Amino acid sequence: MIKIFLAGASGNVGKAIIRAIQTTEKDSFSLVGGWCKEQDEDLGILAGVGPLGIKVSESLEEGLVNSKPDMVIDFTSTVILEDNMKLYLKHGLDAVIGTTGLTEEQLEPYKNEVVKKGLRWAAIPNYGLGIYLVTKFIREARKFFPFVSIIDKHTNKMANAPSGTAAALAKAASEGKMGEIESKETYPGVLGGKIEGVQVLSQRLPWPGPYSGHEITLARKDEIIKISVEDYTSDIYMDGVFLTARKIKESPRGVFYRSLEEVMEK
Incomplete structure (x- = not known):
C-alpha cells in the first residue's frame, strides 16, 4: 500500500484523485493527508465522497x-509549485507532479537534486492517454509533414498561456x-507564438467545466492531417497518474520522468 499526500486537493484533478483512491485504486493506494486553500476541511467532503x-x-x-x-501527488499552481518542490526535496519525498507552465530551465535544478538525492519524480504536463x-x-508524422500548427484551448480561468501540454506537443x-x-503579420501576434519553432495559438474562452482541448494540424503539399483531443472531466487523467505512481515505486532511484512516453516505454 502506497501512502499518498495530495497537494491541490480541492482542484478538479485533486478531487478526482481522492475519488479514485477511495474506489478503483483503494487496493494499492491510501490517502494520508492533503493540502489546499480550504484549511481544516475534510478531504472526503471536498471530493464529494463523504x-x-x-x-x-x-x-x-x-x-x-x-x-x-x-x-x-501535486496538482497545484505554477505560482507556488517551485516552493512546493523545494519542500519535497527537503523531506526526501518521491513525487508525481502536474507541471502546467514550468519551462525546462525552471525544472533543471530540481532534476539535478532528484538525481543527487536518489529520489524518484515525474513532472509531466499531461497525464491523459490521448495526448x-x-x-x-x-513524432512519426513529422518525418513527412513539414508544416505544423497547434491550437491550445482552455477556459478563461486558466492561469497561463500556453498550457504545459501545448508546449510539450x-x-x-x-x-x-x-x-x-511566407505570410507577414500586419497585426502583431495574429500567427500565434513560436515554441521551438512550432506555431502555437492559445484560445481562452468560457468553456463549461474543466474543459481542455488541443488541435494539431500537420500538412504537406496537397495533404492535411487534423487531430483534436478534447477532455471534458479530470477523470481522464487518473489512468496516467496512477500508472505513473506505480512506475515510480518500481523505478531505480534518481529518475526524473518528463513525459508519459517515458513512463510507458522505459
Missing part, C-alpha cells in the same frame, strides 16, 4: 511532516525540417 476523517493541513510542510507519506498517443504519432513536433510560412 467524510474520511482526514483534514486539510494548515500548511504544506506541516502536512508532510505529520502524515509521513510514501509519495506526494500520449497523439504525441507518438506526431510543440517540443515533440519540433523535430525535423519546418515548412516555410
Whole structure:
C-alpha cells in the first residue's frame, strides 16, 4: 500500500484523485493527508465522497511532516509549485507532479537534486492517454509533414498561456525540417507564438467545466492531417497518474520522468 499526500486537493484533478483512491485504486493506494486553500476541511467532503476523517493541513510542510507519506501527488499552481518542490526535496519525498507552465530551465535544478538525492519524480504536463498517443504519432508524422500548427484551448480561468501540454506537443513536433510560412503579420501576434519553432495559438474562452482541448494540424503539399483531443472531466487523467505512481515505486532511484512516453516505454 502506497501512502499518498495530495497537494491541490480541492482542484478538479485533486478531487478526482481522492475519488479514485477511495474506489478503483483503494487496493494499492491510501490517502494520508492533503493540502489546499480550504484549511481544516475534510478531504472526503471536498471530493464529494463523504467524510474520511482526514483534514486539510494548515500548511504544506506541516502536512508532510505529520502524515509521513510514501509519495506526494501535486496538482497545484505554477505560482507556488517551485516552493512546493523545494519542500519535497527537503523531506526526501518521491513525487508525481502536474507541471502546467514550468519551462525546462525552471525544472533543471530540481532534476539535478532528484538525481543527487536518489529520489524518484515525474513532472509531466499531461497525464491523459490521448495526448500520449497523439504525441507518438506526431513524432512519426513529422518525418513527412513539414508544416505544423497547434491550437491550445482552455477556459478563461486558466492561469497561463500556453498550457504545459501545448508546449510539450510543440517540443515533440519540433523535430525535423519546418515548412516555410511566407505570410507577414500586419497585426502583431495574429500567427500565434513560436515554441521551438512550432506555431502555437492559445484560445481562452468560457468553456463549461474543466474543459481542455488541443488541435494539431500537420500538412504537406496537397495533404492535411487534423487531430483534436478534447477532455471534458479530470477523470481522464487518473489512468496516467496512477500508472505513473506505480512506475515510480518500481523505478531505480534518481529518475526524473518528463513525459508519459517515458513512463510507458522505459
